[in-house]
Amino acid sequence: MMRAARCENADRTPIWLMRQAGRYMAEYRSIRRHTPFLQLCKNPDLCAEIMLAAVKRLKVDAAILFSDLLVILEPMGIQLQFRVSEGPLLVNSIRTPAEADRLLELENIEALQFVMEAVRKTRAGLPESLPLIGFAGAPFTLAAYIIEGGSSRDYSRTKTFMYGDIGAWNAMLSRLARAVGLYLNAQIAAGVQLVQLFDSWVGCLGVDDYRRYVLPHTQAVIASIPPGVPIIYFYTGNPALLPYIKKAAGNRKNLVIGVDWRMRLDDAWEAIGLDTAIQGNLDPAVLLSTPAEIRRQAREILEQAAGRAGHIFNLGHGVLPQTPVENAIALIDAVHELSLKT
Ligand code: CP3
Numbered sequence: 001m002m003r004a005a006r007c008e009n010a011d012r013t014p015i016w017l018m019r020q021a022g023r024y025m026a027e028y029r030s031i032r033r034h035t036p037f038l039q040l041c042k043n044p045d046l047c048a049e050i051m052l053a054a055v056k057r058l059k060v061d062a063a064i065l066f067s068d069l070l071v072i073l074e075p076m077g078i079q080l081q082f083r084v085s086e087g088p089l090l091v092n093s094i095r096t097p098a099e100a101d102r103l104l105e106l107e108n109i110e111a112l113q114f115v116m117e118a119v120r121k122t123r124a125g126l127p128e129s130l131p132l133i134g135f136a137g138a139p140f141t142l143a144a145y146i147i148e149g150g151s152s153r154d155y156s157r158t159k160t161f162m163y164g165d166i167g168a169w170n171a172m173l174s175r176l177a178r179a180v181g182l183y184l185n186a187q188i189a190a191g192v193q194l195v196q197l198f199d200s201w202v203g204c205l206g207v208d209d210y211r212r213y214v215l216p217h218t219q220a221v222i223a224s225i226p227p228g229v230p231i232i233y234f235y236t237g238n239p240a241l242l243p244y245i246k247k248a249a250g251n252r253k254n255l256v257i258g259v260d261w262r263m264r265l266d267d268a269w270e271a272i273g274l275d276t277a278i279q280g281n282l283d284p285a286v287l288l289s290t291p292a293e294i295r296r297q298a299r300e301i302l303e304q305a306a307g308r309a310g311h312i313f314n315l316g317h318g319v320l321p322q323t324p325v326e327n328a329i330a331l332i333d334a335v336h337e338l339s340l341k342t
Contacts, residue, residue: 001061005230007277007310013339014061019318021054037082048121064133075111077104093149097168106179109186116190123191134187138199139176139217155204173217181224196232203237218248234258242271260316265304277310284315287323291330298334
């Protein structure tokens with residue numbers, strides 16, 4: 001996994017799955033039955049237990065911190081609720097530039113020590129050879145949650161804010177970029193080996209808007225991470241953003257770009273150059289099909305990667321809750337077997 005993230009040759013293609021620990025797994029559901037989701041995120045023992053159980057069951061090549069994208073927002077003044085099967089709700093969302101001051105500066109990570117404790121406990125339970133991935137939301141995706149108050153179909157409130165007052169927008173995104181930098185560096189100090197930035201919703205933007213409203217803030221986050229720690233910058237939805245996603249990293253080595261299934265891996269490499277590693281990109285819906293179809297599609301992706309240095313296999317987005325665990329295991333076994341270099 002670490003060799004692939006540094007774009008070096010590996011004996012086989014490493015694989016892990018976004019949302020590898022979650023509702024599709026009986027081990028998770030049994031813990032979750034007794035504990036509301038946000039409470040779970042604040043219990044480092046349970047966070048470690050959930051991720052370690054998933055890693056053991058799936059035999060993946062990396063663990064990811066068990067937490068949520070949005071917990072960083074609480075000490076910044078945003079109240080969170082997770083409703084059963086409806087996703088997150090931000091109670092006091094910031095709808096307009098006039099309210100932007102309600103987002104507080106994250107001065108330190110005191111209030112997020114439970115995350116660092118989850119990192120330490122998960123790291124302590126993993127074999128030394130398995131890396132632990134820390135993560136945070138990228139500034140745009142966090143801002144979209146803060147402004148929409150939850151998930152959204154068209155991000156119209158976010159765009160209205162962004163086009164309407166670029167000064168307030170830049171102030172909000174720089175505040176988020178500083179917070180994310182602080183948060184990821186604390187996770188690194190607590191023991192993660194790589195970090196993933198989730199820009200899950202940035203694909204709703206066109207290229208010019210990405211460059212004008214988002215790129216400088218993503219650049220600031222990436223620049224705040226020590227050069228030796230690989231960064232996985234994951235986004236979905238708009239293949240045309242790819243060259244600018246790469247630009248966000250400047251000349252930095254140790255960059256992995258996470259792409260979804262809407263583009264082929266070989267086309268993605270053409271857009272960004274072979275010196276950058278790629279993570280992806282099976283459609284999570286394929287895991288709802290049969291082991292034979294899963295294997296066929298895994299082979300196709302491995303063929304596009306063509307044994308190049310710097311491929312981390314993953315889904316193009318998170319595991320769907322209705323996924324049969326056996327199918328996730330079938331994918332992991334297939335990737336391990338088909339990519340083995342003899
Ligand atoms: O990958 C992992 O297994 C680690 C844990 C993890 C969770 N959330 C646990 C979770 C990670 C890395 C995240 C990140 C996250 N959270 C993202 C970025 C990834 C992406 O999907 O683009 C986003 C957008 C969120 C916000 C969020 N949290 C949503 C939209 C939802 C509801 C949708 C859903 O799948 O339930 C959550 C809840 C959530 N986060 C659950 C888990 C296990 C389900 C909670 C439950 O009901 O038990």
